[in-house]
Amino acid sequence: MRVLLVHNFYRLAGGEDSVVRDELSMLRANGIETDLFSVDSKDICSPLDQILTGLQVVYSLRARRALSRKIAEFAPDVIHIHNFFPLLSPSILDACRLANVPVVMTLHNFRILCPTGFLYGDARDRERSLRQSCWWTVRKRVYRSSVAATMTLAAMVEFHxxxxxxxxxxxxxxxxxxxxxxxxxxxxxxxNRIIIKPNCVSRAGAFPNVNRQGALFVGRLDEQKGLPTLLQAWKNVDYPLKIVGEGPLADLVLQNTSSSVSYLGKVPREAVKSEMQAAKFLVLPSIGHEMFPVTVLEAFSCGLPVICSDLPSLHGLVEVGFTGLKFRPGDSNSLAEVVRHVVTQPTKLDDYGRNALRVYEEGYTPEANFKRLMDIYNDVLRVRSNPALAGAI
Structure with a gap:
């Protein structure tokens, strides 16, 4: 089987980028002929680049032609799309269709339904785009606080x-x-065409013999990830916290460093694993929908329990009293209360960490992920070869 992965890498690297690299390595390690067709948002540098990109968000002829050339060169059996925004656009699907190659798409966020990406917004509007048009987002400037940028995204969503x-x-x-x-x-x-397959991460390797200590945050520094909630909570917590990542709220983090809070900035992936193997627990204070955060799986693979927001999207991942604890989303007092309580029970945290590692080994290893992914690819090819099976999916 020949598989072509398609991905638009983000300006600030995130979990999706890691998933693509991991799946590429995983497929190749298992003998699947795999190639990557990719672009990088870091190439959007000048104001002119931004304008040209905006004009092609709805439909990019350039991207469609480029992917058509790649398909002709590589001749894949399956094309697996991860992210097309903003440089590729949904036009790449026409390149796949013209070449008669089946398409699998991983839904890392909700951007095909709403410019907010993660259905982020106030409680009244949070899931509004699921039930009606998303033009309401323009007035609220949900994407980069820009009317023009939000309007472009809304046009893409509604057109397609x-x-x-x-x-x-x-x-x-x-x-x-x-x-x-x-x-x-x-x-x-x-x-009938949506299959559930969680992300996976590679094994963390041998654990150093260290006395775990401190809390850890790893992720993009923005509102959706709950940085203000985290920083406010730690004003009432006397326990070390390390923050790893980059993003628009980096200055806010720097302003709130203290004897308890340290900011490490962006660090290499291996260094993140080292931090996870040394910490006592991970904090995930997100306030919007979390699809399936890779950070949690990375923590589990390092035997690190997780304290996270009590979001519906995390209910099946972090189990209270088994792999971690939860607090009310956006409530800094609730987070502070949970942390103050749990740090007095280090042996419980150790138990949660052992459980987290066991959960990872049982369901989120590359081996488990490879089997699930190949089942999906083979099923798509089976249906393509016998269209009569399509209705029975």
Whole structure:
């Protein structure tokens, strides 16, 4: 089997980028002929680049032609799309269709349904785009606080809903959790084409013999990840916290460093694993939908328990009293209370960490992920070879 992965890397590297690299390595390690067609948002440098990119968000002829050339060169049996925004656009699906190659798409976020990406917003509007048009987001400037940028994204979403892109041009969608699958179905995607397959991460390797200490945050420094909640909570917590990552709220983090809070900035992936193997627990204070955070799996692979927001999207991943604890989303007092309580019970945290490692080994290793992914690819090829099976998916 020959598989072509397609991905638009982000300006600030995130979990999706890690998943693509890991799946590429995993497929090759298992003897699957795999190639990567990619672009990088770091190439959007000048104001002119931004304008040209904005003009092609809805449909990019350039990207469609480039992918067509890659398909002709590599001749894949399956094309697996991870992210097309902003440089590739949904136009790449037409390149796949013209070449008659089946498409699998991993739904890392909700951007095909809403410019917010993670259905982030106030409680009244959070899931509004699932039930009606998303033009309401323009007035609220949900994307980069810009009317023009939000309008461009809303145009992309509504145009491709209108022409039936997702119903007609994708053979199989991969949702990362049951709750995410439910949301996509509510948003109009065909239920019989959405398969649940969580992310995976590679094994962390041998653990150093250290006395674990301190809390750790790893992720993009923005509102959606709950940085203000985290920093406010730690004003009432006397326990060391390390913050790893980069993003628009980096200055806010720097302003709140103290004897308890240290900021490490962006660090290499291996260094992140070392920090996870040395910490007592990970904090995930997100306030919006989390699809299936790679950071949690990385923590589990390092035997690190997780204290996270009590979000529906995390219910099947972090189990209270087994692999971690939860607090009310956006409530700094609730987070502080949970942390103050748990740090007085270090042996419980050790138990949670051992459970987390066991959960990882049982379901989120590269071996388990490879089997699930190959089942999806083979099923797509089976249906393509016998269209009569499509209705029985």
């Amino acid at each position: 809903k209108w022409v039936g892109t997702w119903r007609q041009k994708v053979d199989r969608f991969i949702a990362l959790s049951p709750s995410a699958r439910d949301k996509f179905i509510e948003g109009g995607l065909p239920a």
